[in-house]
Amino acid sequence: MADLLTLMEVGGPLAAVGGGGAYLRAEQPAAYWSMVGLPLSTARLLGSYGSVMDACGLTVAPSRFRALAVRATTRREVRPVPPRRGIIRPTSTGMRIRLRLAPGQEPADIAASAERLRHAWGVHAVYVSVVKPGVVELRLVGFDVLRKVRMPRKTSGGFLKVPVALREDATAFVRDYRAIPHQLTLGATLSGKSMYLRHLIAGLAPQPVALVGIDCKRGVELAPFAARLSALATSPDQAAELLPVLVGLMEERYDLIKARQGIARSTPDEEITSDIWGLPDAERPVPVVLFVDEVAELFLVATKREEERRDEMVTHLIRLAQLGRAAGIYLEVCGQRFGAELGKGATMLRAQLSGRVCHRVNDEASAKMALGDIAPEAVGAACAIAPERPGLAVAGDTSGGWSRIRTPYLSLADAAAVCDASAHLVPDLPDLAPFRPKAPTRAAGTPVPLTKPRPVSG
Numbered sequence: 325m326a327d328l329l330t331l332m333e334v335g336g337p338l339a340a341v342g343g344g345g346a347y348l349r350a351e352q353p354a355a356y357w358s359m360v361g362l363p364l365s366t367a368r369l370l371g372s373y374g375s376v377m378d379a380c381g382l383t384v385a386p387s388r389f390r391a392l393a394v395r396a397t398t399r400r401e402v403r404p405v406p407p408r409r410g411i412i413r414p415t416s417t418g419m420r421i422r423l424r425l426a427p428g429q430e431p432a433d434i435a436a437s438a439e440r441l442r443h444a445w446g447v448h449a450v451y452v453s454v455v456k457p458g459v460v461e462l463r464l465v466g467f468d469v470l471r472k473v474r475m476p477r478k479t480s481g482g483f484l485k486v487p488v489a490l491r492e493d494a495t496a497f498v499r500d501y502r503a504i505p506h507q508l509t510l511g512a513t514l515s516g517k518s519m520y521l522r523h524l525i526a527g528l529a530p531q532p533v534a535l536v537g538i539d540c541k542r543g544v545e546l547a548p549f550a551a552r553l554s555a556l557a558t559s560p561d562q563a564a565e566l567l568p569v570l571v572g573l574m575e576e577r578y579d580l581i582k583a584r585q586g587i588a589r590s591t592p593d594e595e596i597t598s599d600i601w602g603l604p605d606a607e608r609p610v611p612v613v614l615f616v617d618e619v620a621e622l623f624l625v626a627t628k629r630e631e632e633r634r635d636e637m638v639t640h641l642i643r644l645a646q647l648g649r650a651a652g653i654y655l656e657v658c659g660q661r662f663g664a665e666l667g668k669g670a671t672m673l674r675a676q677l678s679g680r681v682c683h684r685v686n687d688e689a690s691a692k693m694a695l696g697d698i699a700p701e702a703v704g705a706a707c708a709i710a711p712e713r714p715g716l717a718v719a720g721d722t723s724g725g726w727s728r729i730r731t732p733y734l735s736l737a738d739a740a741a742v743c744d745a746s747a748h749l750v751p752d753l754p755d756l757a758p759f760r761p762k763a764p765t766r767a768a769g770t771p772v773p774l775t776k777p778r779p780v781s782g
């Protein structure tokens with residue numbers, strides 16, 4: 325409990341601390357929650373609030389003044405007091421209610437009783453988050469929202485922020501590049517990695533951002549988005565040519581920052597603390613998001629010459645991951661596994677990718693590669709993902725928090741159409757021009773030819 329609190333941030337979800345784990349989440353579906361169930365549960369909550377709080381050990385002894393006042397004005401026995409309740413706010417998935425903690429209580433006390441509250445009120449899940457000191461919000465979710473994903477109408481998207489999936493507490497999971505610059509997405513084949521990438525690309529395409537792809541599966545994943553890509557490498561050889569150009573771009577940006585901030589050119593890049601966001605709008609270079617699909621392909625070697633090329637590529641990737649953020653270069657790396665067995669530099673690169681999303685994996689070792697070093701409790705949750713739910717994943721970050729997420733379904737044709745429609749937004753980056761892919765010529769309404777088998781989803 326003490327650990328829980330030392331890590332807790334005011335305003336942040338408590339789930340991010342407890343890891344959406346035993347403290348907070350309750351998983352078994354409460355099937356009877358329905359359109360009728362909502363008012364029923366609201367009435368149940370209102371009618372039983374005091375007694376449920378008492379039964380869950382969430383009441384405290386009344387203040388002396390209150391006890392005296394009750395004795396003086398009524399004949400009632402002096403009862404323990406529950407946290408003061410705010411108004412119930414219905415949501416499309418259940419309801420929200422704020423509680424002012426009683427003296428002596430802490431948010432973790434409420435979080436520890438989430439499972440008991442869920443059963444007492446007959447809901448699918450109860451989540452607790454801290455609003456401000458002394459105030460927590462209970463989010464009651466009536467059904468399994470990850471079964472059929474519908475994103476909330478209001479999401480906190482924006483520049484370099486893509487609401488990419490739904491969390492199990494019915495809030496949007498937002499990929500925020502400025503908060504978490506680099507991310508690793510792991511998953512077995514057909515687990516939903518490409519769907520995740522598809523959402524990111526479709527979300528970033530209408531924004532003033534350069535999108536660059538390395539897809540060593542001969543481009544089958546990223547080629548449909550060619551119209552919006554500034555550069556695309558579809559083989560390790562092409563990637564070996566593209567990566568130094570990106571590193572060069574990053575270095576140019578560092579020079580620009582140094583020139584603007586009056587920092588000596590000899591200052592090592594590693595010591596520069598400012599970034600492109602400190603530059604005036606007119607001078608700020610466009611951010612670049614690099615998507616690497618099937619990263620293991622970059623590491624595989626058969627000959628000595630390939631080994632040298634691999635080492636160079638990995639070094640470039642590590643440099644981009646270490647220094648790219650300040651230059652507005654972000655990495656989105658995908659793969660099936662990403663462990664030390666891939667070779668020199670793999671674990672060093674992985675350590676730089678602080679955002680982690682783990683889809684269904686074939687073994688515990690793969691889940692550990694994704695989450696073991698940042699949120700060890702989440703490894704079990706990732707191993708429990710069923711194959712009939714593609715797109716379901718566990719997202720963690722270096723704060724130790726994690727949550728279950730699932731992307732909504734987005735067809736390849738729809739995502740490609742978004743890219744086609746925003747092709748005019750491809751920024752002018754002369755360094756990347758030689759790598760610009762030819763946009764596929766599609767007549768309006770023509771479906772994208774690349775389709776993948778789609779398993780029956782739960």
Ligand SMILES: Nc1ncnc2c1ncn2[C@@H]1O[C@H](COP(=O)(O)OP(=O)(O)OP(=O)(O)O)[C@@H](O)[C@H]1O
Binds near residue numbers: 512514518733779
């Ligand atoms: N969130 C989702 N909802 C419904 N279906 C999904 C979802 N995510 C993925 N799928 C379906 O599951 C199948 C596999 O998804 P996807 O291609 O994204 O997996 P993958 O991990 O990239 O596989 P591979 O590594 O073999 O390319 C696809 O047919 C896709 O339509």
